[in-house]
Amino acid sequence: MDKETLVSYIPLYRDALLLTLKIGWQGILFSFVIGLIGAAITHFKVKVLKTIVGIYIELFRNTPLLVQLFFIYFALPKVGVKITAEACGVLGLGLLGGAYMIETFRSGLESIPIIQTESSYSLGMSKLQTFWYIILPQAVSISVPGLLANVIFLLKETSVFSTISLMDLMFTAKDLIGMYAKTIECLFLLVVFYLIMLLPVSIIGALIERRLRYAGFGD
Amino acid sequence: MRKNIINKITGLTLILALAVVGLAGCGSTDKAAEQGSGEATSAESSSQGFRTLDEIKKSGTINIGVFSDKSPFGYVDENGEYAGYDVYLAERLGKDLGVEINYVSTEAANRIEYLQTGKVDIILANFTVTEERAQEVDFALPYMNVALGVVSPKDEVVKSLDDIGEDDQVIVISGTTAETYLTKNYPDIKLQKYDAYAEAKSAFENGNGVAWANDNTEVIAFAIENEGYEVGIPSLGDQDTIAPAVTKGNETLLNWINDELKTLGKEQFFHADYEKTLLDTYGADYEETLVVEQQ
Numbered sequence: 001m002d003k004e005t006l007v008s009y010i011p012l013y014r015d016a017l018l019l020t021l022k023i024g025w026q027g028i029l030f031s032f033v034i035g036l037i038g039a040a041i042t043h044f045k046v047k048v049l050k051t052i053v054g055i056y057i058e059l060f061r062n063t064p065l066l067v068q069l070f071f072i073y074f075a076l077p078k079v080g081v082k083i084t085a086e087a088c089g090v091l092g093l094g095l096l097g098g099a100y101m102i103e104t105f106r107s108g109l110e111s112i113p114i115i116q117t118e119s120s121y122s123l124g125m126s127k128l129q130t131f132w133y134i135i136l137p138q139a140v141s142i143s144v145p146g147l148l149a150n151v152i153f154l155l156k157e158t159s160v161f162s163t164i165s166l167m168d169l170m171f172t173a174k175d176l177i178g179m180y181a182k183t184i185e186c187l188f189l190l191v192v193f194y195l196i197m198l199l200p201v202s203i204i205g206a207l208i209e210r211r212l213r214y215a216g217f218g219d
Numbered sequence: 220m221r222k223n224i225i226n227k228i229t230g231l232t233l234i235l236a237l238a239v240v241g242l243a244g245c246g247s248t249d250k251a252a253e254q255g256s257g258e259a260t261s262a263e264s265s266s267q268g269f270r271t272l273d274e275i276k277k278s279g280t281i282n283i284g285v286f287s288d289k290s291p292f293g294y295v296d297e298n299g300e301y302a303g304y305d306v307y308l309a310e311r312l313g314k315d316l317g318v319e320i321n322y323v324s325t326e327a328a329n330r331i332e333y334l335q336t337g338k339v340d341i342i343l344a345n346f347t348v349t350e351e352r353a354q355e356v357d358f359a360l361p362y363m364n365v366a367l368g369v370v371s372p373k374d375e376v377v378k379s380l381d382d383i384g385e386d387d388q389v390i391v392i393s394g395t396t397a398e399t400y401l402t403k404n405y406p407d408i409k410l411q412k413y414d415a416y417a418e419a420k421s422a423f424e425n426g427n428g429v430a431w432a433n434d435n436t437e438v439i440a441f442a443i444e445n446e447g448y449e450v451g452i453p454s455l456g457d458q459d460t461i462a463p464a465v466t467k468g469n470e471t472l473l474n475w476i477n478d479e480l481k482t483l484g485k486e487q488f489f490h491a492d493y494e495k496t497l498l499d500t501y502g503a504d505y506e507e508t509l510v511v512e513q514q
Binding site: 073074174177181 | 328352354390393394399411413414
């Protein structure tokens with residue numbers, strides 16, 4: 001491997017990393033919001049909306065992100081909806097992630113025994129109070145490992161952004177290989193930069209997981 | 220509990236360190252292998268990363284890398300068959316070698332990779348000869364001329380690259396000579412990069428960029444086939460040539476292709492190729508400019 005090449009490519013990879021993170025965190029935040037709202041809808045079994053959420057989940061969990069991005073970026077402009085590549089990335093990631101987040105939150109919500117809801121009601125708490133103060137904190141705590149897995153999954157999914165001209169890490173590597181054919185250097189930096197992005201997420205995630213493990217007893 | 224976390228962090232750091240060392244190791248072994256194959260003769264062909272002429276003949280199939288989305292040079296027609304100017308040549312090479320052809324669809328950016336890893340024996344994907352590429356692969360004699368061109372919508376034709384505003388984006392395809400040329404000579408122009416022809420085309424049609432820079436053959440074809448576009452800059456940069464490429468060091472195959480191209484030149488093969496595949500798109504005007512025959 002050529003050290004000079006490696007060093008000269010680092011700024012490009014850094015830019016790509018920043019772009020990936022920028023789109024990544026916005027998309028993930030978006031998916032969290034969708035996840036919470038969607039999970040609440042399924043939990044409360046809101047009529048009509050419940051069906052819509054069900055369709056949404058199946059639609060986005062059973063199509064690849066690549067297809068979703070293609071649709072948003074290339075098909076929607078034909079009917080007059082035009083958004084920038086970055087917004088498209090955020091939207092795609094958020095919608096895909098949202099479907100997964102709903103399911104993760106839902107599994108957390110469903111794991112709380114029904115007896116807790118019944119006890120809360122018998123103590124005179126309202127439906128919303130029960131959800132907000134009793135069920136949700138425990139459900140979130142239980143969902144944390146699943147949510148973290150989703151976050152890492154979504155950050156890795158950014159590697160298909162090349163199709164919509166976003167210079168993410170993967171595309172930067174491919175592009176440099178295409179131009180200068182320094183394959184080993186480019187792929188080496190690619191692995192390193194993905195690790196730089198994802199290892200801290202794993203580590204911080206593990207810390208959060210411990211901090212939030214208050215739902216179970218005797219742990 | 221805190222100890223656990225510290226343990227975990229140390230563990231992860233170790234894994235990272237190992238990964239780095241491991242990868243660095245891979246790098247140096249590869250280099251060693253390269254040097255080895257450079258010295259070795261054809262006796263140990265399997266370690267060279269390419270197949271010699273005899274091995275291809277023996278196996279009965281040749282792998283040829285072509286475009287599947289670059290009409291009219293390399294594309295898949297309505298019957299699902301590969302067709303185009305490059306494919307016409309590929310068919311002839313296969314016939315004269317007496318082997319079956321296995322077409323491998325490539326994208327601009329992975330043409331060099333496909334040769335270096337031995338996934339294909341020949342690249343016939345409108346591959347422009349450049350100095351940088353010649354260091355990585357071996358080019359045979361050329362069979363076509365090419366320059367760069369820029370196409371833009373008719374209502375706002377880009378006549379010169381100096382017209383391009385600060386915030387305007389020019390569409391290019393990753394791994395093409397247009398990308399390298401603009402990166403080198405016009406570093407201030409913002410490039411919007413795509414990794415396949417089909418996507419760049421869709422994006423350009425959707426108005427995502429003010430212009431599209433590519434081989435002039437390609438942009439001329441686009442302007443002819445799609446209404447409302449004009450090639451504002453028909454020729455940009457140096458006049459280049461397009462040639463078949465083989466893996467670096469694959470002399471037997473390279474020599475055979477060169478001899479074959481000379482034979483084909485005698486029968487004016489590429490004029491026939493042009494008339495068969497490109498005439499509909501370009502008309503007769505471009506025949507002498509585009510076609511190269513070896514004498």
